[in-house]
Amino acid sequence: YEVGDPYWLPNPDPSFLAGLHAPLRPLRIGYATRLEPIGEVDALCCQAVYETVQRVEDLGHTAEEVTFPDLSDLIEPFIVVWQCVLAEAGVPWIVLDKMNRWLYWRAWRINSGAYLRAVAKLQQVARQIVQFSSPYDVLILPVYMHQAIRIGEWQGLRPAKILEKVINWVAPCPPFNASGQPALAIPTGTFGSNGLPLGVQLVGRPADETTLLSLATQLEAAYPWHHRRPDWAAVLEGSQRSEDRPI
Numbered sequence: 001y002e003v004g005d006p007y008w009l010p011n012p013d014p015s016f017l018a019g020l021h022a023p024l025r026p027l028r029i030g031y032a033t034r035l036e037p038i039g040e041v042d043a044l045c046c047q048a049v050y051e052t053v054q055r056v057e058d059l060g061h062t063a064e065e066v067t068f069p070d071l072s073d074l075i076e077p078f079i080v081v082w083q084c085v086l087a088e089a090g091v092p093w094i095v096l097d098k099m100n101r102w103l104y105w106r107a108w109r110i111n112s113g114a115y116l117r118a119v120a121k122l123q124q125v126a127r128q129i130v131q132f133s134s135p136y137d138v139l140i141l142p143v144y145m146h147q148a149i150r151i152g153e154w155q156g157l158r159p160a161k162i163l164e165k166v167i168n169w170v171a172p173c174p175p176f177n178a179s180g181q182p183a184l185a186i187p188t189g190t191f192g193s194n195g196l197p198l199g200v201q202l203v204g205r206p207a208d209e210t211t212l213l214s215l216a217t218q219l220e221a222a223y224p225w226h227h228r229r230p231d232w233a234a235v236l237e238g239s240q241r242s243e244d245r246p247i
Helices: 043-058 072-088 098-107 112-133 159-169 174-179 209-222 232-244
Strands: 028-031 062-065 138-142 183-191 197-204
Touching: 028 043, 043 062, 043 138, 043 183, 043 197, 043 209, 072 098, 072 112, 072 174, 098 159, 112 174, 138 209, 183 209, 197 209
Parallel strands: 028 062, 028 138
Antiparallel strands: 138 197, 183 197
16 A cells, blocks of 8 residues: 555555465355356366365365356446556557457547446446355355367457457456455366366455465365376367367
């Protein structure tokens, strides 16, 4: 925190480093594998969530499935703010990819009133998300709705279609961009059908990074993953299938 900052929190106590080894009481954990209006998570990403839930229960925590709030009201204002940030960032449009270049030019149609309404809507949705998650110490969610895509896999699509696919893919992340809750992605030590690592997202209460760091450390100690390596043959095979698939 610097004097004059419009938003601030007290310095973490204990520090984030000390929080890695802070004693961890039994936690109440919620988990979800379905996010409206997108739907159910890919089966393998779903499996990663269930495996992590089993692990936290084995470590002495309690976990229960939750129905995550419908995110329909988040999508449009999030896109408006995204566009305005692109226009204001000072990045030359020529270096942007196809989708962000499209969003950049569309941003110039957005007036100040539309921007302020979008920000107000994001704040409203953020309050709903924090209120929903407040009974739980931690939420376990997928990081993405399906496995990683090949670099450039969507480049042949129209910008609007790419945006639609991105929204559907990253749906578990923007709610906490909006709410400001601490969140981190951890590897599970398992791999998808494309040979690439699968992870899950841990989300905490506002300003409670210590609990997240402690839980992540506990999981890593009990279920180490450093020795796991991707099956590169599967990665290459999956890449080839992507290249052969019509757009």
